[in-house]
Amino acid sequence: MVELRLIAAEDEVEALSETLMDLDALSVSVEDADADTEAEQALFGEPDMPAPKPAWQRSVLKALFGSPTEATEAATRLLAEHPQGVELQGLVEVPDEDWVRLTQSQFAPVPITDAFWIVPTWHEAPPAARTVMRLDPGLAFGTGTHPTTRMCLRWIATHADAFRDQPVLDYGCGSGILAIAARQFGAGETLAVDIDPAAVVSTTQNAQANGVTVQPGLPEAAGEACGRYPLVLANILASPLKLLAPLLAAHLAPGGHLVLAGILERQAEELQAAYAQVGLALAVADQEDGWILMHARRSTQA
Numbered sequence: 001m002v003e004l005r006l007i008a009a010e011d012e013v014e015a016l017s018e019t020l021m022d023l024d025a026l027s028v029s030v031e032d033a034d035a036d037t038e039a040e041q042a043l044f045g046e047p048d049m050p051a052p053k054p055a056w057q058r059s060v061l062k063a064l065f066g067s068p069t070e071a072t073e074a075a076t077r078l079l080a081e082h083p084q085g086v087e088l089q090g091l092v093e094v095p096d097e098d099w100v101r102l103t104q105s106q107f108a109p110v111p112i113t114d115a116f117w118i119v120p121t122w123h124e125a126p127p128a129a130r131t132v133m134r135l136d137p138g139l140a141f142g143t144g145t146h147p148t149t150r151m152c153l154r155w156i157a158t159h160a161d162a163f164r165d166q167p168v169l170d171y172g173c174g175s176g177i178l179a180i181a182a183r184q185f186g187a188g189e190t191l192a193v194d195i196d197p198a199a200v201v202s203t204t205q206n207a208q209a210n211g212v213t214v215q216p217g218l219p220e221a222a223g224e225a226c227g228r229y230p231l232v233l234a235n236i237l238a239s240p241l242k243l244l245a246p247l248l249a250a251h252l253a254p255g256g257h258l259v260l261a262g263i264l265e266r267q268a269e270e271l272q273a274a275y276a277q278v279g280l281a282l283a284v285a286d287q288e289d290g291w292i293l294m295h296a297r298r299s300t301q302a
């Protein structure tokens with residue numbers, strides 16, 4: 001197979017992707033041409049913020065074709081149809097591989113503690129694993145390979161007394177990995193919400209695959225925030241976590257635990273300032289690879 005690489009301006013990307021698919025590309029992916037440079041841009045959408053842009057200012061389009069002839073023909077026609085805003089970067093040969101095997105080989109069992117492991121379905125669980133979550137990579141974030149997820153899982157596995165038989169809220173559930181772990185470690189009714197409908201589907205499937213019950217839904221499913229949850233987990237990113245401070249704090253039961261991740265070490269103080277305004281004293285509870293886990297406990301008087 002051959003990959004055709006093009007650089008395109010932001011407003012050309014959608015039309016070019018469609019043309020490439022019309023020209024029999026097997027797949028088209030879009031990446032930031034300025035990734036890992038000063039000009040790198042983040043694209044994400046959050047409530048009360050402008051909608052995310054569909055592409056980067058300078059995007060790299062990578063289109064996969066079955067043969068060099070197909071890729072060359074596609075490049076020629078594409079440049080004829082879109083003479084402006086496109087630059088040909090080149091053709092790259094992609095060696096034939098067993099893609100399923102290659103992808104699977106990148107996901108090995110992940111130890112969270114000595115006894116708690118996240119294990120893809122194509123692997124045997126290690127003998128030391130007493131609690132096993134079966135999880136395969138899918139459309140939603142959360143396979144246990146990211147430090148932010150691992151730190152949350154570690155907190156869950158080592159603080160089961162804080163939430164045993166109690167309701168838990170997983171805000172920004174992705175694959176549902178934290179909600180499923182909370183259930184495996186004894187949580188009561190567990191609600192898992194996400195703004196991404198694909199995450200809701202993924203959480204439903206993953207919970208079923210692990211034989212636990214989780215209530216997945218969009219954030220509205222969490223209803224009015226009325227101090228119901230002894231444990232609220234949110235692994236998102238610093239900016240949305242700051243915006244969500246009043247909401248997450250209001251979901252916490254008196255004496256409840258708030259566990260936040262998706263925060264870089266240098267962002268600790270801004271998070272502390274945002275949560276101090278809603279009466280919570282966040283402290284760093286864990287750290288891994290430049291990421292931190294922050295924890296606060298709501299006063300029992302509230």
Ligand SMILES: C[S@@+](CC[C@H](N)C(=O)[O-])C[C@H]1O[C@@H](n2cnc3c(N)ncnc32)[C@H](O)[C@@H]1O
Nearest residue numbers: 141142149172173174194195196199235236240
């Ligand atoms: C980093 S992933 C974490 C997934 C999983 N909880 C984990 O720990 O691996 C963050 C998730 O939060 C969701 N998200 C982002 N902003 C959100 C918001 N304002 N409300 C609810 N979910 C949000 C994203 O769609 C994404 O699935």
